Amino acid sequence: MKQLPPDTVRLLSSSQVIASVVNVVKELMENALDAGASSVDVKLENYGLDRIEVRDNGHGIKAEDAPVMAARHFTSKIGGQEDLERLETYGFRGEALGSLCAVGEVAVITKTEDEDVSTQYALNFTGEVVSQKPSHLGQGTTVSVRKLFQNLPVRRQYYSSSKKCRDELRRVQDLLLAYAIIKPGLRLTLVHDKVAVWQKARAADHRSALVATLGSGAVGNLLPCHHRQEQPEVYIPICHHS
Structure with a gap:
């Protein structure tokens, strides 16, 4: 027996967290809601396998937090074990983004209220920022994931049939439907291959x-x-x- 290399361990553990397209949308939706978003747009290309984008109008990520926004075990939501008793959020952005980086190509565009322009960050396999440049988007955060499961052929193979792809799109819509009901003030849209599939006004x-x-x-x-x-x-x- 021999020990697995760290990159393989990271990939295997992340594939347990991010096991489907709907998992990705759920994690990014909850990050958006935790950021105080009142409007979220979800865009999929090729049922999310080529690209998943979730754009919100929330608080955004501060420039000083950007280097660790996808680092595991980094969070602003808890400072110690006692804080777990009074959590009012869905989860921790770093854990979700970190797992996403291991199974796809992740880019984040974000802007806070205090910043003049938004910044686009490209993240590598381990969640580190490898490049950044100014962007034109307004306040909030946009996360895009390209080539989902490209390094996990078995997971990718699951979506080889058109029926499974259509089922996954329906699961994404059902997920957004649930958020739409429990968050009346939330505006939501779902677009697949540039066609509006479903939307809900505030x-x-x-x-x-x-x-x-x-x-x-x-x-x-x-x-x-x-x-x-x-x-x-x-x-x-x-x-x-x-």
Whole structure:
């Protein structure tokens, strides 16, 4: 027996985190929501295998944080073990981006409110910034992933049939549908090969979000039901079929 080289270990572990196109979209969507985004555009090329792009209008990544934005175990969200008890975010950007770098070619364009122009960063296999240049995009962050699973032939082979590709696109749409319902104020679009597949405008409340996503006919057959739990505090508005 012999020890695997670090690059192989990194690739294998990352392929457990990023196992599909919908995994990529989920990780990048949650990063966008954690950044306070109210608008997210998801663009796929060849069902995401050639390119996945998620653009948000969130807070952006500060220039001083950019060198470690895809470094594993770097985060601004926790400082110690006790912070895990009161997390209000979806996860840690570095863990997701770091894993993405191991299974595709990643570029990040980002701008904070205080910066004059956005910057485009190219990342290598280990998540290090290898180049940067000014960009024209406004405030927020755009992450693009090209050639997904190019170094994992078995994973890539999974998408060899058109049916599996179509199923994956539907899973991406279902994922965005869920975010659209729980985040009424979020504007969302899904584009595949430059064709708009699905979109949802900002809504005033959960009922409006349900109408925008499920349609007035479906929502007309729902009855509001509220559940509150004190410890730990949870408040969930639930709709049941009448």
